[in-house]
Amino acid sequence: MVVHALHIRPSRPGAWLLGLLALLLMLPAKTPAVEGVEGELRGAHRWSGEVLLSGPVLLSEGASLEIAAGTRVRALAPESSLRVQGVLRVLGTAQAPVVFATPQGWHGLLFERPELPQILRHARFSGAAAAIHAQAAQLVLEAVVFEGCDLALKALREARLEIQGGRFEGNRVGVDLELKSFAEIRDVHFVDNAEAALLATGGCRLNISDCLFQGNGKALSLLQKISGTIHANRFVGNDGALVATRLGAGLDVSGNFFEGNRVALASNTFSQPLVVDNRFVKNETAIASDQFSTGEFRHNLFQGNQSALINTRRADPLVTRNVFERNQVAIFCDFASYPQVRENNFFGNQMAVKLGTYQSAAGARPPGAQREAQAGANGPGPAPTFAEERPLQDFVDVSANWWGADTDLLASLDEQGNSPIFFDRRDEAEVKSQDAFAAGGPIDWVRFRPWLIAPVADAGPR
Template sequence: MAAILLLWGSPALAQEFGGRLESGSLWQGAVRLTASVEIPPGVTLEIAPGTEVRVESPDHRILVRGRLRIKGTTEAPVVFSTPAQWQGIEFMEPDGRSHIDFARFEGGAVFVSGFAAHLDVRGTEFRAAATAVKLVRDCVLRVEESLFSGGETGIRMQMKSSAEIIDSRFEKHGVSAIVSSHGSRGSITGCVFSSNEQAVGLQGKFPGHIRNNRFRDNRVGIFCNQSRNTPEISGNRFENNKNALVNLSFSYPIVQRNSFLANGTAMRNDQFGSAGVFHNLFAQNGTAVHNNRKSNPELERNIFRHNELALFCDYSSYPRVKDNNFIDNEMAVKLGIYQSADFEGREGSRGFVMQQAQQRRSRNPLLDQAPDAFSDRVDVSGNWWGDRTSVMEEVGAGGNLAFFHDRHDQPKVRYEGWGEEEFTLDRVVFAPWLEAPVADAGPEVKQ
């Protein structure tokens, strides 16, 4: 059915559209979608500033194979009035690049989805969607100065899609503000993420960077799972998140010049998660860096100040910790009860890890990189300890210090399933220490 113009010129009456557009079209004023609309190849639909598009049914979508240009302005946005579960605007291998400028969407299943599409979005609000923007495959997206609020997911990138996300806000998502998987990539710069269940979730490698954003009041700020040496995470401010940054299962991104302030756990490395952590500030967190299950991050030239616990290690985690400033942390280093090279040497966990992976039919080749040699010492020598340096000098290199928890405090441990057999906990080695603070530690910006 071709597009039909019924009446125009009265606020009470509106243009009605449904079917295939046979030629270029301009929508303006009040528009009703009485059926799905298809924009075929070679055809452009333009929607003028101030237009209201009222969608009659959830399955009345706009299918774009040509071009769509939504041209709202700050003063006169284009408003989509849609029923719950609206299927939205679908770009299917469209012509060239489409634009959505200063539009307003609220309450749909998916507002925008794309397959092999190029799309620019600017100044647009997406509210209360199951998924606001879904890049199914091979899409290129640029989002600037837009708002994603409520619902489940803001932007989902799949199958080698890429997105450049700039100066936008993401708030109150029940699943994740941004999710990337299946070889997608991109950059996230200058955005604010607040009160999300998860702000950014990366499943697999994410070549690109996450820079100069603010993460506050999220349950998880950034979640990396098998992201290898990606992304670069730099210049961000993480504040009052339950878990600010999680590096799981062979994720070892570069984390530099960030500020982690008043988070429950600032950084959690787990299951061979071993980030490179350089020139960051960790202040007033519950735990600054939590290492679990053979996670060995590099921590260099960071400032750890006024944290309840600066560094936690368990399940055979041996970070490299050099040239950091540790200042007035309630507990500096704590070893969990499974931090035991004695257990690894006598019983070993590698076999169990491989066996469990085999039972789960895991084909992750990275498991072959799992470490199989362990020291009985967590080495934190070569760091500055502030006013506590004088206490170290008093007790000497082998002394027992209240702000280190190791085998001095818990010499032997037992494990469920291992009967009465006892294993020796590892020790914290803190000597030699630095006699002066590291001058260039921290993010080198005013806090």
């Protein structure tokens, strides 16, 4: 459009007003809003400008909807959701994102078993009850932002998510995966999500890389047979950075940085993660293994943590070729936990190994012992004698490690010598148990001979 110059003679009263009015009339008109959309959509549709959802909308099977860059989608009420059975394309740009300006508690986008992948680029959601709910759907999200939602993204029934870029901030839960869903998540920021940045349960698979998890309640909360890789992420200032429960084997945690978390990694109840080449720095607890958890912890750095590695209730991980540097407590064991600690470098720790007041094989029960003892007491015959069922180990073995400047101190002690870097039965003699079915007995001792005479060359992250 060519706008011609207007020549205004100052001698004519009010002429400048007429000229301004003429100029405004020549400008292009604003794109009108699409108002009152509700009901079923069939065929092909394109939204742009401003769109008002006056009621629930169904994009039916075989239909398609494209939402153009810069579109503002408003909802009249929380129930004015968009259900998708066809194909949705949200095509915002960095300069002109698609904004879903919806009321608090909006029911969001509901993808119900669509056959084709759905694409959302540069979209913004805020204040939704559930911004996106994907059931058996394949979603590609690029640079999508979720703020202040109760639940940002829910995926279940073998849904597949590919999330690249974007941000989940100030939500109660960022991503919730269930029932064998899969998520590939790269370069995403998860910040200040109150309950969890990501929840996964029920056989889901994850590949999460190059993301930031900061200030969340739990960054990753994983329950029951979760597999995949957690690689090259930053976990900073979370209450629980990675919480794994009943995981089994199949999760690789590698090349991540954990700093300032209350618990960086909690491995609970038969979890067996592979934890390799990570850096745990200044956390309250770096790794806590509990209740029959094992796994492998190799080539990690534990530096400046209050507790580097806590093992409780028969947690027996393999701990090898790590560096434990300047931690208040490097390794803590309690309730008959016997980790395999070999070829690690320890130096500058306030306490290298500390045993809890329940760390005694003599006072610990085999699995199911309480149930068997009760059955024996209530049924015919004498109650079983558990101490005769298997040989009991009364020491935590940390031999074949390098102890840095403390090596000379250890060399000056005989087998019964009390080293200040170990807390065991020499420091507190008896198990403090209030369990009627526990036999009681002395706390274990720390066996540190033989030690290595030189540091392990390839210990720590590679």
